[in-house]
Amino acid sequence: MRYISTRGDRTERAFCEILLEGLAPDGGLYLPVSYPQIDAATLSKWRGLNYADLAFEILSLYIDDIPAEDLRAIAQRTYTAEVFGTPEITPLKVLEPGLALQALSNGPTLAFKDMAMQLLGQLFEYELKRRGETLNILGATSGDTGSAAEYAMRGKAGVNVFMLSPHGRMSPFQQAQMFSLQDANIHNIAIEGVFDDCQDIVKAVSNDLDFKRKYKIGTVNSINWARLLAQVVYYFAGYFQATKSNDEKVSFTVPSGNFGNVCAGHVARMMGLPIANLVVATNENDVLDEFFRTGVYRVRGAADTHETSSPSMDISKASNFERFVFDLLGRDGARVKSLFDDAIASAGRFEISASEHAQIQPYGFVSGSSTHADRLATIRATFEKYGVMVDTHTADGLKVALENRQPGVTMLVLETALPVKFAATIEEALNLTPPRPAGLENIESLPKRVSVLPVDAQAVKAFIETHV
Numbered sequence: 001m002r003y004i005s006t007r008g009d010r011t012e013r014a015f016c017e018i019l020l021e022g023l024a025p026d027g028g029l030y031l032p033v034s035y036p037q038i039d040a041a042t043l044s045k046w047r048g049l050n051y052a053d054l055a056f057e058i059l060s061l062y063i064d065d066i067p068a069e070d071l072r073a074i075a076q077r078t079y080t081a082e083v084f085g086t087p088e089i090t091p092l093k094v095l096e097p098g099l100a101l102q103a104l105s106n107g108p109t110l111a112f113k114d115m116a117m118q119l120l121g122q123l124f125e126y127e128l129k130r131r132g133e134t135l136n137i138l139g140a141t142s143g144d145t146g147s148a149a150e151y152a153m154r155g156k157a158g159v160n161v162f163m164l165s166p167h168g169r170m171s172p173f174q175q176a177q178m179f180s181l182q183d184a185n186i187h188n189i190a191i192e193g194v195f196d197d198c199q200d201i202v203k204a205v206s207n208d209l210d211f212k213r214k215y216k217i218g219t220v221n222s223i224n225w226a227r228l229l230a231q232v233v234y235y236f237a238g239y240f241q242a243t244k245s246n247d248e249k250v251s252f253t254v255p256s257g258n259f260g261n262v263c264a265g266h267v268a269r270m271m272g273l274p275i276a277n278l279v280v281a282t283n284e285n286d287v288l289d290e291f292f293r294t295g296v297y298r299v300r301g302a303a304d305t306h307e308t309s310s311p312s313m314d315i316s317k318a319s320n321f322e323r324f325v326f327d328l329l330g331r332d333g334a335r336v337k338s339l340f341d342d343a344i345a346s347a348g349r350f351e352i353s354a355s356e357h358a359q360i361q362p363y364g365f366v367s368g369s370s371t372h373a374d375r376l377a378t379i380r381a382t383f384e385k386y387g388v389m390v391d392t393h394t395a396d397g398l399k400v401a402l403e404n405r406q407p408g409v410t411m412l413v414l415e416t417a418l419p420v421k422f423a424a425t426i427e428e429a430l431n432l433t434p435p436r437p438a439g440l441e442n443i444e445s446l447p448k449r450v451s452v453l454p455v456d457a458q459a460v461k462a463f464i465e466t467h468v
């Protein structure tokens with residue numbers, strides 16, 4: 001399989017070439033030249049596989065520059081019951097017939113980003129060792145990405161992590177998870193701004209090609225293709241658990257911010273997985289909901305970016321969204337470039353035509369949004385009706401899922417975090433303290449390792465120079 005950019009650069013690159021990269025050189029995102037098609041016989045064969053073997057089968061369709069036996073070993077090292085808590089890795093919690101949560105949040109940082117990041121850690125270690133190289137990972141996080149990256153890379157030889165986060169904007173638990181890591185190769189940098197400032201700094205540093213080359217800067221933020229690919233696996237795993245035969249369809253509701261998680265659902269659907277709808281659920285930061293309803297994609301300024309009780313979805317633009325637009329617009333890279341480069345740069349928005357908007361429907365996308373009051377109500381109702389405690393992001397998903405159920409189609413809501421990560425809102429809704437997994441009882445009181453820097457790419461570069 002070869003990979004091309006969404007902005008018109010047709011240079012075809014191999015998986016391991018793009019594994020350690022972020023954006024394509026023309027500023028676009030990488031996508032495979034085509035999506036492998038899964039026929040009914042293959043689907044039936046996969047139905048019986050455990051998660052690691054299923055992951056291997058899917059990965060091997062997209063990765064042909066790692067020997068199969070090595071790739072299988074990587075998948076088996078990654079997806080273990082020890083790391084993810086159960087043999088199913090992403091077990092379903094059935095709420096009622098036709099409605100279930102798919103638990104993606106049982107990894108080391110209790111959020112779904114572990115699903116991809118743990119694989120990325122293994123792939124990076126493998127590839128860097130093979131090349132005899134080192135890498136400095138630069139990332140931006142609003143909470144879950146950063147901790148997942150740090151837990152995946154901690155102690156790995158040849159890798160340093162420089163993780164930017166918005167100063168004071170993560171929950172105390174999230175801050176404790178990240179900042180308590182004492183590994184020498186993990187560097188926490190709190191930026192005096194919002195998440196998008198952090199992301200802009202990452203882009204600015206990565207666009208300085210001399211610096212990038214000299215300091216071997218790589219990225220693990222959600223635009224990394226390998227992360228997206230890892231996430232494709234659990235759509236298949238969820239489908240197999242929810243159905244008895246390949247004649248059935250399921251829908252997925254996905255709490256969305258940067259459109260990474262649900263974009264993996266799009267890829268799974270393009271491969272032929274029988275998905276009815278992909279329901280995009282946003283919080284008050286409804287950039288995506290607005291697009292799916294109206295065809296207008298409007299980037300928000302920092303002042304319009306709401307700080308919410310589902311903070312991992314507090315985005316002003318959806319960095320993976322360009323991948324879907326590329327497919328929607330017939331893979332016309334010049335058009336995508338004109339929308340995301342020219343229109344966004346000059347006007348901060350673009351609008352697709354009515355006939356293009358009508359093309360969304362066959363892809364199965366629908367959307368909705370929710371508010372803080374909705375989250376509280378959903379957390380309460382779910383606890384009262386089913387005895388199940390959900391986190392705030394999963395609550396956003398569940399609220400929108402219930403508005404989009406179809407008769408005869410099972411709805412799977414992706415559970416993207418455990419309630420304990422966002423305990424304050426759970427206490428507000430239920431007057432109960434969510435249970436903590438063993439070993440995490442007192443992490444807020446552990447010593448913290450973090451440096452505070454201004455919104456300034458130069459300051460971050462200087463920090464990297466003195467810490468590699």
Ligand SMILES: *Cc1c(COP(=O)(O)O)cnc(C)c1O
Pocket residue numbers: 111112113144145222255256257258259260261262312313393416417
């Ligand atoms: C990152 C995250 C999301 C949003 O995922 P995207 O891939 O950015 O759309 C939702 N919920 C939680 C808990 C997250 O950490």
